[in-house]
Amino acid sequence: MKVLLTLSAQQGRVVSKEELISTVWPDTFVGDDVLTRCISILRRITEDDPHTPHFIQTIPKVGYRLVAPVSELAVEVHDDAPTIQGSPIPTTEPAPVHPSQASSQQRRRIVGWTVAAGLIFGSLFAMWSYQKSRTRLTGASVSFRTIQLTSYAGEQIQPAFSPDGKQIAFVWISEDTASRRIYIKTIGTEEVKQLTSDTDEQFSPTWSPDGRQIAYLARSTEGLSLSVANVKSLALPRKLLIPQQPSHWEQGALSWAPSGKSLIYPDHSGTAPDSSIFLLDLQTFNTRSITTPPAGWEGDLNPAYSPDGRWIAFTRASETAVRDIYFMSTATGELHQLTHDHMNIDSLTWTADSSSIIFSSNRGGKYGLWKIGLKDKTPERLPVGTEDAYQPAVGPKPGDLAYTQGSAIWSILRLQQTSGKESSVQSDAVLTSTQQDSAPSLSPDGSFFAFQSRRSGNQEIWIASRAGDQLRQLTFMAGPLTGSPSWSNHGNKILFDSRPGGHSHIFCVAAAGGRPKQLTFGDANDITPRWSHDDQSIYFRSNRGDRWQLWRVSAVGGDPQPVTTGDGIVPQESPDGKWLYYTRGNEDGIWRVPPSGGAETQILAQPSAAYWGYWQVTSRGIFYLDRGSSSSAIRIFNPDTKVTSLYTMLREVPPVYSGLAVAQAGKVVLITDQHDAGRHITLIQAQ
Template structure:
């Protein structure tokens, strides 16, 4: 579509939502009616519709609080409040005669009706003839093309749908993930995570029975990413031992210890399907880093010589290439290429000449992928429609289609060798932001009361300096956005409306008037600032690099953040008024926070245990604590009482207070369960009350799908 002379591409479903609203301009259209009209061929939740509305608002620069285009009617639906004009019949019969002067437009309505106001007379429903504000003939042609493609897509889906039988393949205590079919289609290997999350081991289960056996009896290694050899006799996998992550091969059904083949330099996202065996059985592929390169590429391991080499070359400044998978015919290697951790698209490479082609262009997240048995399509898990679901895309048509199974919270698809075989992991959890109070009883127990609770992910809370409000990142609107709530958990309001790009890491200014956050509108993560009262965010950093986890200096004049703009992850600083960013550390750094006197900048590191500090303008980098653990880099905060931090070294996870002067730690709170990774704690400046994310009733299990004749 065209708006203000700028071409903007809309997804077919987003366009269809606009057309349905336009066909009933001025009338409230319920969510149920919109979903049944646009997604009549599959089941989706409200979050998918919410995402489409958010995209339309972003493109039309429409404020949901004072709408000129689309009005939200609480507990009812949506209404198009802009005026709609139709093209005369003779002009629609001959599109070539339509000119910009005679093209119809949307005009903002002079007044907005209240939900109880009388609606205007109903107009004839002609959705293929509706056009949006300020659009020329190109938009009308696009509308007709979208309707044509939509109807054809519905026909293709209807013809291709088969009857499916779904079975709960695993339902054991703990979590079961990463299914992998044996070449005979009779068994599935999977990772079983114990309830206490202390061990992850690979098991094999026969389809249609309860015969479940561990792949390697007696080992205590943390095991990931099982991949069957083409003859079904061996399974390759990655495991964490005392000396790091290693690649192993185990004989199936044998008591012989597995063979360790190599220690990767720095394997990336090995918990998301990081291994694939070539159909010839001669090689394995996996993601790793070349030397000191900050981005990962796909490596090939020759099993005869044990020599390795990189076979892909991601762009500089990108996260890199992940999730590799050989096609069953051996002609292709598919992989996800990430401009940033949460922004990935699917690419595929020829194994004969190395030619690489891009398959998706969503700039959303690809959790994992698998080839169909005919090597013509790829099944993948993505949040491109809101919640993570399973999609299918062909190498030829390159049009993603949502599968009729795995429509919500579905991850890690695996395709079996027999027609219609599919397996995937599916999970859910209850997310809470809880208030922590200091241990006061003799038994060292501490209270934790829920402030917010949701089935959607609420995390990374950040208290305002006064402690009266907190910001947090949440997926309750369909996409992850920044929200604000009172300290009691009420008076919720959505602060950002980025409408798709992952948005998070909120940080209050010390004057309480602004909030920093990171978001990914162009495929890379950048730093933004928005008024705490709401409004249009201001982008502060730019470029084909990734900037994340911003924090203010004590005087609000400087902003610190983590960035790979120096060809590796470092801490950087930029003036709050703008200018060129400057590096602070030579090594990695994340979640930077100044000491109260401004003498030190404390920080954690992305993949290492511990807490470090450095002078704010650079200098010697010194480790001051061995905790928090890697992956828990947000679980600490500088306060007037000392540095609060999460300690996972003991049997029970605790929050402790570190005094930098005496270098001694005291107990603040004992936690009932370990908190989820990649979130954090926030504490009032007086150190009396803290907030933290808690994940309860979490579970992931494997679903087995089989097509019925």
């Protein structure tokens, strides 16, 4: 409201972002994204189109202007009216008014007093909210201090308090090699030590109740393991089992029971696409599934024992980015749903008294920390961790809280080849943002590209020219995660996936803009759509067959049909339509199969797992990311001759789950880039 009032006070004038931020948030440091979020909300309420605005106009790289007419509702006040501190109050005997003016003046008075009452109420509510926010961490009105627990090179994530609250274990991602190891830091000192000498990739640390051991998940050349290491020894850990497929390791995937008798983690049963919570009995080493998610759902994730051992909390996801919090009794298995947001929940933890859950979510826009009680079931935003806050951890001391906070610079890089030699490839950033811009898809002539972006507050599909200008928002789904754009071969339509009803489905929209058309339906999840070579069919990944497969549907909609028996993602037809190429969600390499079905054959060992979007089929061959041990490159593979050639070397490894796009047989290549990324651990202590 203050943003709107500030703009209306200077109607017709361009108000810079800096002026708006300093006026609306004079004593608080906020970024441009907070202002962008406010503008987005105002446009949604007024149903304003940013391309043809009737209310608020965006002035690129400068600020905003209110273009709607502004008029002030005047309240008539008589000269002899008594005042209190300079403010007029109604007299007991108002001056006579002509009957034709009476009703008009009365309405104006009502409006004036209503506005005044609203402002008073708003001020009181703001004061009450501020005082209430001071009690959210511990339940008492206390002050607290913020400490930067880690600020080392690389990234530090996944904090976990020791049972006595004196130490914090965390995952340290090195800056040079991107290796992941677990370290322990003593609070109040600079003492940091590595947990083990093990060289495995390590995730999700959780302390034993006696504080002597830390369990964690690990990945090595042998596969996946659940390991337990002694805190006071660098000896190699004890590997207990090989889980089939732990999900979302960076979001808290392991929890040790307060009794010390069991560990819980998410895993898959056989080839089932959904995950459930598994319990490992540490006395017998037997495992069993303790939750059963609905069919067609992504499954159950982020398990956490309550400190008193009575409950297990977890998130249940209808789709990866659509989750709610559930908790179940460890004694009876009785299940309760705690939130009904249908938004993304990154991770969660219990308060020390087991009465509430603190979680990271984008329910308020950017990811922040929230608290919800088991009884009142009303989420409240914490006064700390309000932006870019993830992976909360609560200590045993009242008020102690740690969380991960970070940021990065995202860019879409243009690699343009001026001749046939690798040395002639030029690189420049066509888009740069502190919000995530990724997954570019070029138009057939290479003049424009679509991409997914969070620059409007929610992730939507945007379009820009190859030079990065003529930027415009294409979709306005206003909340549900929307991404994976794919430009048609005829250049007039764009596919994408979105989650307006809790499940992901495929949509199509004209490249010029307009209302999207939904092409798939049901309780399954459909993602990463791609066009056939003639734009007559659409391929996509789906779990509608009780496992992840590639499916195909007519471009005008209809009944989808399976294409592969195994997993597949980012499907792409060859230019002649003879082959369907694809990657897999959790495996390295590229496969192919005839579009009508047949043998599914692996033809390349790259790109590596999690980089499944970094490749494209062209008439020149398959462009793909080769993530080598020492450096990364884009290479071209000819499926007919089996010959591989170098397109260009890359300075840095690009971020996962994003992608590249190719047009004009490689004359233009766009790739997602992330740099200056930093995630570190913040510690909150009550005073």
